[in-house]
Amino acid sequence: DQQVKQNSPSLSVQEGRISILNCDYTNSMFDYFLWYKKYPAEGPTFLISISSIKDKNEDGRFTVFLNKSAKHLSLHIVPSQPGDSAVYFCAASDWSNYQLIWGAGTKLIIKP
Amino acid sequence: SQTIHQWPATLVQPVGSPLSLECTVEGTSNPNLYWYRQAAGRGLQLLFYSVGIGQISSEVPQNLSASRPQDRQFILSSKKLLLSDSGFYLCAWRRGNEQFFGPGTRLTVL
Numbered sequence: 366d367q368q369v370k371q372n373s374p375s376l377s378v379q380e381g382r383i384s385i386l387n388c389d390y391t392n393s394m395f396d397y398f399l400w401y402k403k404y405p406a407e408g409p410t411f412l413i414s415i416s417s418i419k420d421k422n423e424d425g426r427f428t429v430f431l432n433k434s435a436k437h438l439s440l441h442i443v444p445s446q447p448g449d450s451a452v453y454f455c456a457a458s459d460w461s462n463y464q465l466i467w468g469a470g471t472k473l474i475i476k477p
Numbered sequence: 478s479q480t481i482h483q484w485p486a487t488l489v490q491p492v493g494s495p496l497s498l499e500c501t502v503e504g505t506s507n508p509n510l511y512w513y514r515q516a517a518g519r520g521l522q523l524l525f526y527s528v529g530i531g532q533i534s535s536e537v538p539q540n541l542s543a544s545r546p547q548d549r550q551f552i553l554s555s556k557k558l559l560l561s562d563s564g565f566y567l568c569a570w571r572r573g574n575e576q577f578f579g580p581g582t583r584l585t586v587l
Contacts, residue, residue, distance in 0.1 A: 406581065406583060407581065408567050408578030409521070410578070414574065414575065454520065464523060464526065467523075468520065470520045
């Protein structure tokens with residue numbers, strides 16, 4: 366039973382345009398959501414997060430939106446740059462069980 | 478500042494051989510520690526986590542085991558590797574709502 370789903374395995378975006386990565390969750394008890402970025406052969410690095418009491422969090426080119434009623438969050442990257450090409454993981458906190466619940470990841474490819 | 482180390486970076490092992498991967502964290506005490514595996518083209522699979530010395534919780538039954546002999550040391554082991562154990566192994570520690578990852582170990586079982 367996947368509690369966090371990233372339904373797009375890959376996404377290709379033109380350099381300079383907006384990249385939108387989507388994530389859905391099923392457990393309404395999740396209260397904190399995170400996005401991580403991962404390059405091949407490296408550990409994931411924390412990118413941006415959002416608490417369930419907010420609907421938007423912005424950090425430079427990165428913005429995360431949370432729609433609690435739809436149990437949906439998205440990561441917007443504007444403008445997209447070649448260095449943004451990576452796998453992006455969505456995660457939700459389930460700290461009652463000491464864990465983050467992870468999506469399967471979306472591979473973002475930025476085309477020049 | 479906190480840092481997390483993993484070694485070795487890469488490892489090639491024959492089927493049936495033992496395994497020991499080590500992870501250490503610096504700059505923090507009593508961290509929650511985690512072992513993940515990422516198979517080729519797949520997401521992150523949580524294998525084990527530990528909330529303290531000698532305390533190990535297993536998420537997926539398999540031929541791997543974990544131990545936490547010291548506060549900031551987390552070890553992943555196997556007595557006999559299988560081909561399906563190949564993958565990218567990641568250690569992580571938790572601070573607040575976030576997890577921070579080590580550089581990973583690429584394990585190839587032949």
